[in-house]
Amino acid sequence: MVKKLIGIDVGGTSVKFAVVSTKGEIEEKWSIKTNISDAGSHIVGDIAYSLNEKLAELKLSKSDITGIGMGTPGSINYTDGTVVNAFNLNWTTVQPISKSLQALTGLPVFLDNDANVAALGEAWKGAGGGEPDVVFVTLGTGVGGGVIANNRIVRGVAGAGGEIGHVTVARENGFACTCGKSGCLETIASATGVMHVARHKAPTSKANSKLRDDVLLNNRVSAKDVFDAAKGYDPFAEEVVAYVSSALGFALSHIGNILNPACIVIGGGVSAAGDILLDPVRDEFEKNVFSTVKHSTKISLATLGNDAGMIGAASLVLTEV
């Protein structure tokens, strides 16, 4: 029998599991709630219990599985298989995850950062179409990313490879970022960023706009409100989207010129806006990349949604074995 892979995506709310074929197909998936109480000390035990139970149910023995790949938030030490600073799991001290999970399951465990494994997933089975050079940018509460070059994650010397959210886009008068800098892409193109841009532009905009009136009245607006209004041709929403997409397209142009990936995949909640965001992003990208890059690097929406992490995590087993 061809062996199978286990992919696990650990998040603050749930832990997602999949049995994945060596071709990257999900054969079975399930999830459990993440129990972050007692400094996250139950998480690994819960994972092992659920996995062992499911394998028994599926009549799979340990010898049918090559290994477990797992994506978690936080800072990973790849050599030791440890995680630290995963605040939404309450893992604030160094956690020997690989060792513990290996002991509880009898299977080899490979660990990586959640953004990196999502990038691997999209590169392998999603919008990246199996290309060796793919960059994944996720526009959520923050802006994260993962860089795949020559089929491998680029972690960088201190694990900060893919910190695309902190590329400076607004060199002058940028918004303050949680990272301590200002003008970071994340302050503009994340869900929070879109809201900031709308609030900042509302008082001085000349647009005759219901959205602008709402923002001025309530000082509240979501990224979704902005994109929905832009789809209805609200002129203020169009201003905000133009600013956000120009910033994003410009930052992506740096990725294009430095790496010339086959594909830059855009995921995360904000990417649900679709073409109203992506079309102007592509325009700004094309204006700022070398001509070879313009003709060879695509910008695409992510296609795997929540499955990206599990599939990418599973692929760690293949790359690392």
Next chain:
Amino acid sequence: MVKKLIGIDVGGTSVKFAVVSTKGEIEEKWSIKTNISDAGSHIVGDIAYSLNEKLAELKLSKSDITGIGMGTPGSINYTDGTVVNAFNLNWTTVQPISKSLQALTGLPVFLDNDANVAALGEAWKGAGGGEPDVVFVTLGTGVGGGVIANNRIVRGVAGAGGEIGHVTVARENGFACTCGKSGCLETIASATGVMHVARHKAPTSKANSKLRDDVLLNNRVSAKDVFDAAKGYDPFAEEVVAYVSSALGFALSHIGNILNPACIVIGGGVSAAGDILLDPVRDEFEKNVFSTVKHSTKISLATLGNDAGMIGAASLVLTEV
């Protein structure tokens, strides 16, 4: 006997050869003039002749050599081992370089772009100190670059990985670039770029400066003139250097945030300016990178000079075998 490598760096003026140990030490080096006449049709023959002669002189037989690595200008097809658009060699049509040289020497040949092999050389034995993640940026007539991630060249989907010279730095009112865009790093931080900046700033600068007077009178100034004057505290030269280094440091910050390499190595003629260029480059870099990157990615001057290409070319044999 431990086998040796051959590294060849093909340029428009000369072809440089080295016998290199598997540890990256140059054991013998020599060069020949590049004969670009007759559409560059003599180059491969001349290389084979010189190499075969030297190996005989050194009493090395073919079985003592693992292979030949070669860096050339132009666009490389890595699968076919062909080169095209190497205009300074007069190779304007597709040239089957690997096949021809292999036939004439009896040794396997591995080909890459000259900027990429110089990056490999500096990463392996130069300022990169053998780190797996190193980016090389060369400030010459133009601005070129090579990206090494996980010990491998990042060529990108169409070979345009490392086109760092075409990262847009001046988003508004930038100088026109030979690539068709404007505001590219190359238009500011190359030797020609520094000259452009000086000429552009001279008419409006308020600085009381001999250099400025010279520029206004003769409309001529070299990058070296500018850096020499800045070392003598010429206020106009300081203005020009501040602008150039700010642009360069800003572009390098994108590399830092995207890749977090151990080292960004700066080479090429302009880098001879040394710390007067590098200190403000580092300041701007640090202002614009994520804090982990600030504390882990170094910016260093290249150390191998003209040997980088030969050593890096030789290393191709080790990676590709």
